[in-house]
Amino acid sequence: MEKLGVEPEEEGGGDEGDTEAWAMELADVGAAASSQGVRDQVLPTRNSSSRVIVHVDLDCFYAQVEMISNPELKDKPLGVQQKYLVVTCNYEARKLGVKKLMNVRDAKEKCPQLVLVNGEDLTRYREMSYKVTELLEEFSPVVERLGFDENFVDLTEMVEKRLQQLQSDELSAVTVSGHVYNNQCIGYKTAKCLEALGINSVHDLQTFSSKILEKELGISLAQRIQKLSFGEDNSPVIPSGPPQSFSEEDSFKKCSSEVEAKNKIEELLASLLNRVCQDGRKPHTVRLIIRRYSSEKHYGRESRQCPIPSHVIQKLGTGNYDVMTPMVDILMKLFRNMVNVKMPFHLTLLSVCFCNLKAVNTAKRGLIDYYLTPSLSTTSCSGKHSFKMKDTHMEDFP
C-alpha cells in the first residue's frame, strides 16, 4: 500500500555494467521487503491491492554525470553551476561545506578548491536520466519518473514471482534493506496554509479535524495530505512514458528589446527543434513563457500559447525545410501579445515549450498526410521514424 523507499544504493548512471548489476538487486530488495519485517508495515494484509514499490532516488545526479564524462573530476570537490548558482555537487564538495542551490560566491568562499562545471545545458543529463528509466523499465514497465533523478518502480509482479520460487529456508535467510517511505514535507503554499491553521507538525496534521481541513484546502488535497501524515500513500505508480512536453529556457539579468528577445528565442527554438526531431512525435502547440523584472513575485511567469499550423507541423522533423522562420514568426506574435514593445520592458527569463505531442506514425493523420503531402514519404530525419504508407492497408485504421 505504501511506497517503499530504498536509500540510494549506488549513484546510478555509472558504466552500464555497474548500473545493471545494481538494478538487478532491486527485485531482491523488493522480495526481501515483502517477505520480512517490512511486510507488516508495508503490506498490512495480503489483500489484492498490496503493492511493492521501490523508490530509486539518485543523489547529486548532474555531478555524477559530469564525473562519468570526465573521470579526472572524480576525486575533486565538484559543483554544477547554472548561472550564479551551484545547483548540485558531489560528496567531496559536500564534505567541505557546499550545499545544493548555494550561491557560487558562498560556495567558493566555503571551498576555494571547488571545481565548477557549467550545467545549464541539460542534454546529457536528460539522456542519462532516460537511460536509467529505461533500465528500470526492463524489470517492470510500470516506472514513474519524478524530475530527472527519481523513479518509482512497481515491482509487485516480479516480487510475487520470486517469492514463489524461493524455498522456505531460503526465504527466512533473506534480509531487508529498505524502509517504509513516509517522510513528506508538503509544498510551499500548502505549508503556509497549514501554518495559518496552527498545524506545524505531522502529529498536528494527524489529529486535526478532517472536516475543517477539507473546508480550508478542498476535499482532494485535505484527504491526501492527511493520509500522507499517517505514512499512507496508496497512489498508484503511473508509468510516465515519453515526455508530454519539451521546453528550453534561459534566464538572464536583462532583456529589454525585441531584437534581443528574438535572438534568444531563436536559440531556444533551434535546440528544441533538434529534440523534437529526435523524438519523432510532433507537437501541435507552442508556448512562450516570460518572467518580468520587478514584480518580485516568487512565481511571476506569464505565457501565451497557440496551435501550430498544420503546414508547419509537417515540416517539423524533416530537417530540410526552413521551419525556423514560420516558428519564429509565431513566437514573436505571442511575444508581442504579452509584451507591449512600444513601452519599456525588462525581462529576466524566456522559455519556449512544445506540447500537445502526437504520434505521426499512427491513426488517420498519417493517411491524410500521405495523400495531401506526398513529400512526407521522403522524410529523412532519423530513419527509424520514417514509415512507408505504401504498405499500409485500410484495416490498420479504425
Next chain:
DNA sequence: TGGGGTTAT
C-alpha cells in the same frame, strides 16, 4: 535561486 517537468483548475 536554475532549468527543467507534471497535473489541476
Next chain:
DNA sequence: ATAACCC
C-alpha cells in the same frame, strides 16, 4: 492561461 506541485 495560470497556478500549484515535484526535482
